[in-house]
Amino acid sequence: MGRIIAGRMAQQHQPENAWTVSLLHVQPSDHILEIGFGPGTTIQRLAMLTSEGHVTGIDYSSTMVSLASRRNARAIKAGRVKLCRGNVVNLPFANHTFDKVLSIHTLYFWQEPLRALAEIQRVLKPGGTLALTILPREKWPGGGTGTEYCIVYSGDDVVKLMLDAGFTSAHVEPCPLPTQFRELSVIGIK
Numbered sequence: 001m002g003r004i005i006a007g008r009m010a011q012q013h014q015p016e017n018a019w020t021v022s023l024l025h026v027q028p029s030d031h032i033l034e035i036g037f038g039p040g041t042t043i044q045r046l047a048m049l050t051s052e053g054h055v056t057g058i059d060y061s062s063t064m065v066s067l068a069s070r071r072n073a074r075a076i077k078a079g080r081v082k083l084c085r086g087n088v089v090n091l092p093f094a095n096h097t098f099d100k101v102l103s104i105h106t107l108y109f110w111q112e113p114l115r116a117l118a119e120i121q122r123v124l125k126p127g128g129t130l131a132l133t134i135l136p137r138e139k140w141p142g143g144g145t146g147t148e149y150c151i152v153y154s155g156d157d158v159v160k161l162m163l164d165a166g167f168t169s170a171h172v173e174p175c176p177l178p179t180q181f182r183e184l185s186v187i188g189i190k
């Protein structure tokens with residue numbers, strides 16, 4: 001089941017994944033972290049953009065770690081990508097490790113979002129950027145009430161969470177291509 005879902009995600013989430021990467025203005029020497037990489041297609045894209053840098057990914061699901069590791073086998077072998085299993089609330093990285101962090105369609109599943117964002121803030125370098133892309137509450141089917149296990153947010157909710165977690169600034173980037181996708185991204189600067 002996980003493999004089938006991963007295959008669908010790889011195709012369906014492609015537009016907002018590509019857009020989120022473009023928002024980060026990736027430089028060849030960047031060290032980047034993706035949280036909740038799922039099938040690993042964005043890891044692949046990031047690895048191509050960081051010829052002198054490094055890409056790290058962390059995901060809660062062992063199925064996704066195994067699928068994404070297969071997809072990125074060559075870059076992993078070359079030491080340019082590292083993927084591991086873990087939870088965003090307890091990132092196994094030193095303070096000030098990454099220039100950029102991104103996470104797409106994962107915030108809904110974080111049971112402790114403030115703690116998670118404080119963890120991301122900790123591992124970012126000063127001046128580093130976080131891009132958190134979500135389908136905002138008002139665009140969810142059924143009015144966006146969410147559930148205990150899938151919490152939905154407005155862009156403003158996420159801005160507030162980021163500022164509460166210690167980010168210096170945060171703002172909403174609205175969807176630039178509403179005919180192709182409906183997500184927004186919240187950009188936080190440490």
Ligand SMILES: C[S@@+](CC[C@H](N)C(=O)[O-])C[C@H]1O[C@@H](n2cnc3c(N)ncnc32)[C@H](O)[C@@H]1O
Pocket residue numbers: 009010013017035036037038039058059060061064086087088089103104105106109110111
């Ligand atoms: C809906 S998928 C999105 C995958 C990919 N980002 C995309 O846009 O196609 C959510 C991913 O986040 C991961 N995830 C959920 N909660 C997590 C957590 N607390 N820590 C790390 N990863 C998490 C899941 O295992 C899953 O791979």
